[in-house]
Amino acid sequence: MKSLSKLMSCLLVVTLLTACSKHEDGHQTIHQAAAIESADECHLCGMLIAHFAGPKGELFRKGVTAEQGKKVHKFCSTRDMFSFYLDPENKRNVTTLYVHDMSKSPWDSPNDNYFIDAKTAWFVAGSEKTGAMGKTLASFSKQRDAQQFAKAYGGKVLSFQDIDLSVLM
Template sequence: MKNTLRKSLILFLCALTLISCSERNANEQTIHQAAAIEAADECHLCGMMIMEFPGPKGELFKKGITEAEGKKVHKFCSTRDMFSFYLEPENKRNVTTILVHDMSKSPWNAPNDEYFIDARKAWFVAGSSKTGAMGATLASFSMQSDAQEFANEFGGNVLSFEEVTLATLM
């Protein structure tokens, strides 16, 4: 009887540990590697050619989308279009990775794909005089101090990822 109880307790603890690990992994964010923006790439939101416009670009991966399945990353001609897509409730809950250019390391007129950063950790300047595809966009930076320096020079407000809303994009 003691052995059966002991075995049951051990099995229960093992199962509890497995469930705990599974829940933790399900909540962890997956970070995918950035995909290079090619000359023929079109914005996932508006369909415009991405490389024809200045300013930071964005990329995002949705849950369950892998290269092995033949599906590609969603690419955007501007951070504004990327946020417009991401902030829709049906998209927000299904995104694993969001990447933007770090404009402290990349020229405004030709952002360098070597400088993509995790957008959730980035700082954004909304309302600056710098424009991207179709006008206003959000300048993206890895460091808050760089975002503030940009805002001091070109105007606008510094925001964290969580502070960007659909109203910010208007």
């Protein structure tokens, strides 16, 4: 029974870490969340990502292949990821976004086994918790977890679609 439970847990992690995106020609690309390495720098600000607390983000862009070098863009905070993504020039070229599920990960050192699809995540803006660039968006896979976090640390619960540049200010 223990091995079945372990197998189910492994399958869940693989499912959560893998996403598909369709190209205009109907071709599908599978993107997998990448671990944050100690030397990884934030794509937006250049800071070392692993040196900071709070949820991180990463995204994949259309047309960027492994042969071109940078398959995934990593960010030191969810705020930096959204700052990059919400630029209209970038937004139309992004296929997949991941953030840490902070209901399963310690704030001081987020666990890369708990990346979730940012487009289905719930966020808390304006909490007292800070990330690499100060205020950040705490990210959760479930709305109730985001609500509990907001109750404990303040802030407003938002869906992915609710986040715009005014939320980041």
